[in-house]
Amino acid sequence: xxxxxxxxxxxxxxxVARYVQDSYDIETRRTIADSESGMSAAQWQTFAxxxxxxxxxxxxxxxxxxxxxxxxxxxxxxxxxxVLEPYLAxxxxxxxxxxRSGSDALAAEYLPKVIEGSCQGAFxxxxxxxxxxxxxxKTSATRDGESYRLSGEKVVVFNGANADALxxxxxxxxxxxxxxxxxxxxxxxxxxxxxVKTYKQMDGQTVANITLDxxxxxxxxxxxxxxxxxxxxxxxxxxxxxxxxxxxxxxxAQLNAKTLEYTKTRKQFGVAIGSFQALQHRMVDTxxxxxxxxxxxxxxxxxxxxxxxxxxxxIHALKVMVERAGKLIYGEAIQxxxxxxxxxxxxxxxxxxxxxxxxxxxxxxxxxQGRFDELRCA
Amino acid sequence: xxxxxxxEDIAFRDEVRAFFKRxxxxxxxARLADKSSFKDAVVDWQKRLFEQGWIAPNWPREYGxxxxxxxxxxxxxxxxxxxxxxxxxxFGLQMVAPVIYTFGNxxxxxxxLPRILRSDDWWCQGYSEPGSGSDLASLKTRAVLDGDExxxxxxxxxxxxxxxxxxxxxxxxxxxxGKKQEGITFLLIDMKSPGIKVNPIVSIDNHHSLNExxxxxxxxxxxxxxxxxxxxxxxxKALLAHERTTIAGVADSKRGLETVRQExxxxxxxxxxxxxxxxxxxxxxxxxxELMALEFTELRVLATVASGGAPGAExxxxxxxxTEIQQAIQELRMDLAAYxxxxxxxxxxxxxxxxxxxxxxxxSYMYGRAATVYGGSNEVQKNIIAKAVLGL
Ligand SMILES: Cc1cc2nc3c(=O)[nH]c(=O)nc-3n(C[C@H](O)[C@H](O)[C@H](O)COP(=O)(O)OP(=O)(O)OC[C@H]3O[C@@H](n4cnc5c(N)ncnc54)[C@H](O)[C@@H]3O)c2cc1C
Numbered sequence: 001x002x003x004x005x006x007x008x009x010x011x012x013x014x015x016v017a018r019y020v021q022d023s024y025d026i027e028t029r030r031t032i033a034d035s036e037s038g039m040s041a042a043q044w045q046t047f048a049x050x051x052x053x054x055x056x057x058x059x060x061x062x063x064x065x066x067x068x069x070x071x072x073x074x075x076x077x078x079x080x081x082x083v084l085e086p087y088l089a090x091x092x093x094x095x096x097x098x099x100r101s102g103s104d105a106l107a108a109e110y111l112p113k114v115i116e117g118s119c120q121g122a123f124x125x126x127x128x129x130x131x132x133x134x135x136x137x138k139t140s141a142t143r144d145g146e147s148y149r150l151s152g153e154k155v156v157v158f159n160g161a162n163a164d165a166l167x168x169x170x171x172x173x174x175x176x177x178x179x180x181x182x183x184x185x186x187x188x189x190x191x192x193x194x195x196v197k198t199y200k201q202m203d204g205q206t207v208a209n210i211t212l213d214x215x216x217x218x219x220x221x222x223x224x225x226x227x228x229x230x231x232x233x234x235x236x237x238x239x240x241x242x243x244x245x246x247x248x249x250x251x252x253a254q255l256n257a258k259t260l261e262y263t264k265t266r267k268q269f270g271v272a273i274g275s276f277q278a279l280q281h282r283m284v285d286t287x288x289x290x291x292x293x294x295x296x297x298x299x300x301x302x303x304x305x306x307x308x309x310x311x312x313x314x315i316h317a318l319k320v321m322v323e324r325a326g327k328l329i330y331g332e333a334i335q336x337x338x339x340x341x342x343x344x345x346x347x348x349x350x351x352x353x354x355x356x357x358x359x360x361x362x363x364x365x366x367x368x369q370g371r372f373d374e375l376r377c378a
Numbered sequence: 379x380x381x382x383x384x385x386e387d388i389a390f391r392d393e394v395r396a397f398f399k400r401x402x403x404x405x406x407x408a409r410l411a412d413k414s415s416f417k418d419a420v421v422d423w424q425k426r427l428f429e430q431g432w433i434a435p436n437w438p439r440e441y442g443x444x445x446x447x448x449x450x451x452x453x454x455x456x457x458x459x460x461x462x463x464x465x466x467x468x469f470g471l472q473m474v475a476p477v478i479y480t481f482g483n484x485x486x487x488x489x490x491l492p493r494i495l496r497s498d499d500w501w502c503q504g505y506s507e508p509g510s511g512s513d514l515a516s517l518k519t520r521a522v523l524d525g526d527e528x529x530x531x532x533x534x535x536x537x538x539x540x541x542x543x544x545x546x547x548x549x550x551x552x553x554x555x556g557k558k559q560e561g562i563t564f565l566l567i568d569m570k571s572p573g574i575k576v577n578p579i580v581s582i583d584n585h586h587s588l589n590e591x592x593x594x595x596x597x598x599x600x601x602x603x604x605x606x607x608x609x610x611x612x613x614x615k616a617l618l619a620h621e622r623t624t625i626a627g628v629a630d631s632k633r634g635l636e637t638v639r640q641e642x643x644x645x646x647x648x649x650x651x652x653x654x655x656x657x658x659x660x661x662x663x664x665x666x667x668e669l670m671a672l673e674f675t676e677l678r679v680l681a682t683v684a685s686g687g688a689p690g691a692e693x694x695x696x697x698x699x700x701t702e703i704q705q706a707i708q709e710l711r712m713d714l715a716a717y718x719x720x721x722x723x724x725x726x727x728x729x730x731x732x733x734x735x736x737x738x739x740x741x742s743y744m745y746g747r748a749a750t751v752y753g754g755s756n757e758v759q760k761n762i763i764a765k766a767v768l769g770l
Contacts, residue, residue, distance in 0.1 A: 128732030131716050133648035155732045156717040177649050197730060201720035202584075202740055209732060268513040278757055327709075334582075334747050338511050338755065339536045342582050342748050349582035349744075356712070357720045364713055366657045367647070 003298065005069065012066075013073040015050060020081030026347045029204070032084050037162050038206025039085045048117030053091055057099060061111040068239065068304045072246040072297065079250025082347075082354055084204050086122075089159035090114060092243055094121025096236040097167050097184060101224040106186055110165065122163035124154035124210055125233070132363040134169075134233055135179045139212065141170035148172075148222070150185060150215045160208025161198040163189050168212065169233065172226055182229040186221045187212070203357040204350070238315050241362050242304055245297045248322045248358050251351045252290045255333040258348065259283065262337055279336060286332050289325035296321045316372035323365030326355040381677075383449065391453045398461045401426045410464070417500070417542045424466055424497035433495055434471055441479050441487070442495045448684045452677065459629030467539065470494040470501035473617055474547045477564065481605045481613045490566070504534040504548035504567070504591060505614070511536075512758050514549070515558045515611060519593060521550040521565060528552075528565065528603070530573075530596040536752070540576050540589035543569050553608050564610035566602040573597075583744035584722065618754065625693075625753050626700030628673045634707040635666060641714055641735060652714060665706045672699050691766040694759035701749040701756060708743040715739045 005013070024043075032040045047053055055070050057063025064070070071092070078087060095114045098107045113119035130136035139152025150170050160166070166187050174181025187194065193215040198208045224232040260283060263274030273279055296318045303311040330352035334341035341348050359365065383391070402423070409419035427433040435451050437443030446454065458465070466472070475494050478486055493499045510517040519532025530550055540546065546567050553561025567574075573596040579588040604613055639662065642653040652658045679692045712719040718736030728734050750756045764770040 126717060129646060131645065131647040136648060153732070197726060199724040199726060199731070200722045202722055202744075203720055205720075209726075209730065267509075268511065268516075270513075270516075273512075276757075278760070331747075335750055335755075338751055339506065339588075339748075342588075342751065344580040344582055344584060352582075353720065353744075359713075360715075360717050360719055364716065366655070366661075366713065370655070370657055 005073070009069055009073055012052075012055070012070060013077060016052065016074050016077035017080070019046075019050070020077055020083065024081040024083060026082075026350070029082055029084060029350075033200075033204030036206075038200065038204065039159075039162060043083075044085050044120075045117050047085060047087075048115070052087075053117055054115040056091065057095060057111055057115060061099070061107060062115050063111070068242060068301045071239070071243050072301050075243045075246035076250040076253075079247035079354075080254050082204070082251070082350055086120065086159035086162065088240060088243065089123065089163070090119075090121040092240050093123035093158075093236065094163075094165070094167055096239060097123060097223055097232060098186075100232055100236060101184070103223050105220065106223060110186070119164050120159060120162045122157050122159045122166045124157045124160065124166045124168045126154060126156050128153065128155050132367045133177065134237065135182065135230060136177055137169050137171050137182050138176055139168065139170040141172050141183055141185060143172070143219075144216070147216050147218050148185060150187065150212045150217065152212055154210045154212075157208045157210050158205065160196060160210055161206050165189060166210070167223055168210075169229055170212075174227075179230045181227050182233075183226045184223040184229045184232060185217050186223055187215060187217055191215045191217065201357060203354040205357065237362055238312065239304065241315050241319055242297070242300050244358050244361060245293070245300065245318045245322050248326055248355055249290070249293055249297055251355050251358075252293060252325060252329045255329050255348065255351050255355075256283075256286050256290055259286070259333045259336050262340075266338075273336070282332050282336070286329045289328050293318075293321050293325045313372055313375045316368040316375070319363060319368040320365045320372065323359045326359060330355050383453070387449055387453060390450055391457060394454055394457045395461075397430060397432075398457060398463060401430070402461060402463050420464075420467060421497050421500070423464075424471075427466070428496050433466065433497075434475070436472065437475065438479065441475075441491055448677070448680045451680070455629045456632070459633045462633065465630075467500070469503050469539070469543075469547075470497070470499060470545075473503060474501050474545075474566070477547070477604060477613050477617050480616065481564075485601070486566075486604070499544040500539065500542045502537050502540045502543035502546045502569075502591075504537055504540075504546045506536045507533060508535050512755055515562065517549055517551060517562065519548065519550045521552050521563060521598070523552075523600070523607075524597075526600045528563075528598045528600065530565070530567070530593045530598055532593050534591045534593075535589075536579070537576075537589045537591045538587050540569070540591050541578065541586070545569060546591065549610055549614055559611040561608050562610040562614075563607050564604040564613050565598050566604065567596065567598050568602075571596045571598065581745065582747065583741045585741070585745070625749075626672060626676050626696035627704055628669065628676050628700065631669055631700070631703050631707055632673075634704070634711075635662070635669065638662065638707060638711050638714060641711070645714055645716075658714075661706075661710055665703060665710065668699065668706075669703050672696070672703060675699070691763050694754075694762045697753060698756050698759050704749055705743075705746055708739070708746040711735070711739040712743045719743075 051064060052074060054062060054064045055066040055074060059065045095111060098110055110119060114121060125134060127138055141148045141150045150168060154168060166189060168185050168187050169182055170185060171181055172183040193213040195211045196208045198206060200206055263279060264272050266273050300314045300318045303314050333348050334352060337348055340346055406419060406423060409415040424433060432444060434442050435444045435446055435454060439445040471494060475491060478490050505514055507517050507519060521528040521530045546569055548565045548567055549562050550565055551561055552563040573594040575592040577590040578586050579590060580586055581588050642658060643651055645652040676696055679696060715736040718733040719740055721736040723737055
């Protein structure tokens with residue numbers, strides 16, 4: 001039993017923490033969020049130079065060979081700075097799918113480019129009707145000689161506006177809700193028949209709806225086995241949920257620290273508002289919520305690393321806790337800041353909005369609680 | 379005890395329905411939704427209500443009130459909310475007017491009340507200051523008498539709609555000795571006075587309704603003072619209790635819940651309607667049960683008021699429960715919108731976007747966080763109940 005980080009892991013965490021502190025203040029972030037692409041190419045290049053884009057990839061592809069602990073540390077620090085750059089979309093989802101796919105040619109072609117920062121990626125999985133069901137896929141891929149033809153629509157694609165290449169889930173057989181028959185394809189963003197419509201989210205992220213009108217890709221664009229896409233998607237999404245949990249934990253730490261600080265300095269009735277017991281107990285609750293989230297996150301990371309059978313249930317539990325603790329923590333942070341908490345100028349609201357979008361991503365608390373119940377009460 | 383409607387009540391309800399259907403037309407709704415025409419559209423709508431004679435249900439008859447029974451007021455509110463009609467802007471009609479007709483002199487009543495009724499003047503509320511929120515009585519904006527004028531210096535903050543306002547009602551400090559509540563004066567200030575500056579504050583919902591209002595040597599005639607100098611706190615407190623009886627928002631919450639129920643019947647996850655999902659259902663019915671109770675709590679308070687009782691600390695209960703329920707409904711709608719809960723306004727149509735209500739849910743959820751802060755925060759309301767009701 002050991003909850004210590006290795007020296008390498010501590011160095012990674014410190015380097016991200018220092019960077020976020022020195023080069024990613026709230027004004028920098030605001031400028032990036034307001035820009036058309038919603039990310040900074042210069043920041044991304046620095047991430048590449050610092051080696052962060054290589055963290056989860058195997059050494060054979062030029063990666064750092066890191067595991068869930070390394071990703072956790074990185075994402076937690078990104079959370080503290082509300083980093084907008086598409087680490088989740090490009091490295092963890094696009095890169096994660098390629099790395100696990102067994103499609104060696106594609107991995108060898110794309111992963112080095114991801115690592116050096118010259119390729120932006122996205123995973124286009126969501127459809128307007130699909131909500132949290134990853135298996136609810138209507139987009140179709142039809143075999144046509146040596147190629148496939150893709151038609152359909154993907155929505156709220158993270159980094160969809162900036163991606164050079166996308167991995168798209170499409171149905172090669174079966175019915176709308178079947179888990180079997182879903183295949184993944186690597187589609188260049190400039191493919192004929194692919195159209196991108198971009199819009200912004202409240203957390204500063206720029207996302208896109210993508211329509212595919214008879215887009216032709218070669219058979220070699222298949223990521224993983226035909227019809228077996230879900231077996232590839234599930235573990236990648238599980239890892240992504242844990243990474244989002246780490247990002248959320250970083251945000252919660254900031255919200256709690258800033259709120260605690262505020263209640264010590266804001267005076268009403270001649271005293272610091274933190275001296276009111278009614279507020280003290282609420283801050284004790286948010287402190288405990290943070291600790292509970294951290295514990296489930298560590299539990300999930302360890303089980304993932306160890307390949308434990310219990311990992312899927314633990315990851316559902318983590319996502320439930322992230323939402324429960326997150327809503328409590330951002331709710332109290334806004335409330336205890338009074339009018340100040342309601343302004344766009346203060347960073348509190350921006351942390352809250354990112355937590356809200358994390359809750360919605362890959363299934364909210366209710367959804368994961370339902371899945372957890374299925375596993376535990378069946 | 380009897381809560382059934384009489385035939386006269388039913389006839390009244392039908393009359394209200396017919397009016398709303400006719401007067402709250404699509405053209406008006408479109409103008410209300412557009413930021414650039416918002417103010418004019420609000421004024422137009424309120425003028426239509428004035429012409430109908432329904433603009434001020436809570437005012438005494440002699441000043442232009444409707445003289446409705448509590449049942450009629452209840453019916454009117456329910457129908458307003460059910461038609462998705464926004465409540466009137468409260469600052470003139472519901473906040474300063476009761477102070478003027480209760481504590482103002484005849485000249486002030488004649489000068490201000492008819493213009494408020496006709497929505498000729500837009501009012502805003504200048505109470506809070508950067509250093510004085512929950513502890514409002516500590517306010518520092520100073521007014522010094524100079525001949526027959528006060529000279530006002532200081533700053534107010536969180537002033538809703540100050541950018542539209544013709545008038546602001548303010549609490550100002552006229553005396554720094556003795557108890558802090560005893561040196562406060564209630565002034566009506568023309569927003570066109572030299573020395574007033576309005577600075578916008580963008581709120582968490584990405585909109586501009588809040589402002590900071592600066593006063594630099596602003597001269598205010600003594601004739602604009604309500605009641606006596608240094609007695610403003612008494613007048614303001616009476617008004618705060620008034621603000622709270624309408625704050626429960628039961629009728630709007632009922633409509634909000636129905637909207638969510640309707641939307642949940644359209645939202646599908648893995649082939650199952652959200653409305654059939656046991657976890658979602660439980661959250662929906664948890665809220666509805668609280669709301670059913672609150673509706674009767676509000677009726678009980680209104681009945682007490684109608685039979686001559688004062689709305690006391692019970693109005694704090696309405697505020698706390700009412701805002702908790704509003705926020706719970708807004709939160710449920712956000713969860714329903716799932717990935718689309720974060721959408722900011724953009725150029726895409728709902729059809730292109732693939733979703734109908736994400737951006738609307740976001741806006742009301744984000745702004746809705748304020749309901750537990752303004753009008754006396756919920757923590758402060760709990761302090762009031764602890765002290766005034768429970769004697770702690
Ligand atoms: C959207 C919005 C619109 C508004 N519109 C107007 C307007 O038009 N005109 C106007 O004058 N004002 C307006 N306000 C201001 C509002 O009335 C104040 O925000 C409110 O009184 C709280 O004051 P504060 O923001 O200074 O918070 P603070 O008083 O600093 O409170 C911070 C936190 O401490 C808590 N707290 C304070 N004292 C205690 C205590 N004794 N015990 C326990 N907890 C305590 C509060 O509940 C809050 O959670 C508006 C505010 C908002 C958010």
